Amino acid sequence: MIRLSNVKKSYGGKEVLRDITLEVRKHELLCLVGPNGAGKTTTLNIVAGLCRPDEGSVIINDVLMDGRERNRLVHVSPSERKVGYVFQDYALFPHMTVSENISYGLKSRHLPEQEVKKRTHTLLEFVRILDHSEHYPHQLSGGQKQRTALARALAIEPEILLLDEPLAALDLGVRKSLRVELKKILGALEVTSIYVTHELTEAYEISDRIAVMGPGRIEQTGSCDEVFSRPNSYVAQFLGQGIHNGNDPAN
């Protein structure tokens, strides 16, 4: 479970997050949908602990990660949050092979070598990238990079999985088939996830619930059917643009 309460964040005087309150239930996949610049990535970075909120609190599985406890400011470091993060352009380490990328988190936690090998192999098989395990990221296709990034994030057995537009860097042609595949993989995992996208079709197909973000705030939260059939005024306008761009979720 992830709970953000009244989270605010400014960069250089510009309010990026005005007041974010959001709950993601245990083992659910919540899609965070919204236009570019709404603050979706910043929200993920705050959950991951990569940046600190100016105000408000972040709770993951009943543990306070950011906020105040008895007047003390709390900040749990990113590596202690058990968060897996798939970045928008995957951010694979360019100087490491696929297999080194995936085992990085395990080695950094000083797991026994045998265990590291075993788990890396399982993950390589799980995301079907075994044939490319000794390749470097620049030798991979977009889809292979994406699966490597996913495996790297899953290696540390995270309780929370954050995905920032995991399909945006791919060609339109392969996007649809990879979406189906990604859904299958995510469905097999017992993990609480936030999935950021600006594509309504993607959100509709993949999510348990969605939250629509406007500039710096959450505009509406609910199941896909709820949000699409009874949108509030901001969401209606956003959906309207989506339909206008040929993104009609009803299709």
Next chain:
Amino acid sequence: MKASRILGLSRFSNESTSNVILGAPSLVFLFFIIIPLAAVFYNLDATKVILELQNPQVLDALSLGAVTASLASFLSFLFGVPTAYLLATRNFMGKSVVDAVLDVPMILPPAVAGLALLLAFAPRGLLGPELRQLGIILPGSTLAVVLSQFFVASPFILRSSKAAFENVDKKLVDSARLLNPSRLGVFLTVTLPLAANGVVAGFVMTWARAIGEFGATLMFAGNLPGVTQTMPLAIYMLMAEDPLASNVLSAILVATSFTLLIMFRLLSSRKKVRYHDQA
């Protein structure tokens, strides 16, 4: 094309005319650099080089130069790399001032740098009495050579490393921070390897600058054969009494610099091929 059309020169603006217009100054420029370099090697043959390599003063200058330049580069690495990382990743009050001050040695005339070092660290200088109490007298010592080279050459590794650290994609560091509990671990496994080419290139440039250092060394350390006389000082001193020795030393320096420059270029281009080919 466009500019010539505006100037009404369109009938001259075919490809070959512009090639000549651009090529002529480039050619003159190139020859102005190449001719003196070639002249250094013109009078030399293997027997002369081998003969001079038995001259103790030449040998001393060679080994002293190589050792002091290596020590100065090592010092620059030791202080320059952490400082570069600090400047590239942290914000603090007066950062731009610190940044500018650390660049000063690069634009300071070396003779002035040498005089400044004297005024600061010579026995009668600002910190002279303290150093004397510790039994350290710098002018006339090999340590002074190292310090002169360090003072003048350190900005190269600082600049190059800072740019390299700034160029490391923040998302890669963020990914590592999520996976690796140790901050030092993140630095050693991700940040430093990704910045390594820039740091090594900076080291190479620092070494090249240090081995060629003349002005500051002459002013601060002096010109004692075997103790403070590095290659450039020997070249200058031997010019009158033993022009051949001076010539051989110059040739060695030219060859060394050229090798270093090629290394530097290879390092810079390898980075592009390996890491920026990620589309």
